[in-house]
Amino acid sequence: MTQIERNAACPCGSGKKYKKCCAQGARSTLSRKQLLVGIAAIPAIALLAFLLIRSAPNSPRSASASQRAQGAAATAGLGTSGTAYTEIPGVNLASLTPEQRSKVLQEANTKRCTCSCGYTVAACRHLDTSCQTSLPLAQAMVQAVKGANPPYR
DSSP: OOOOOTTSBOTTSSSSBGGGTHHHHHHHSOOHHHHHHHHHHHHHHHHHHHHHHHHSOOOOTTSOHHHHHHHHHHHTTOOTTSSOOOOOTTOOOTTSOHHHHHHHHHHHHHSBOTTSSOSBHHHHHHHOTTOTTHHHHHHHHHHHHHHHSOOOO
């Protein structure tokens, strides 16, 4: 391919000089090398984004930063103060004996919720009281403990 002189007539037939016609568009386009480098960067950027997303903790996107901090501590079975949760929202623990209550709370603070939030059942109840998975799990824990050791009347 031959190079066109800037002051020569434009080969497109417009009658203008090449520098005032098609050369302006030619200068603004990317070179083939620049284009290939840009295209090669796309998979690298996609891989980086995938790895960043994958390394993020499994927490609900709607949770606030303080809720995520609570959840991180809760996944270890601990509340924000470093102690296990002592209440489970939506679950009545008042009818249990102290031993039964302790068993339920221990299980709720260690067993993972199956709603894919990554929290324990107790933490999920505290951080997402509308969860349709953690409430039945917590209620089943109470029923299991009640059935195993019924309180004396």
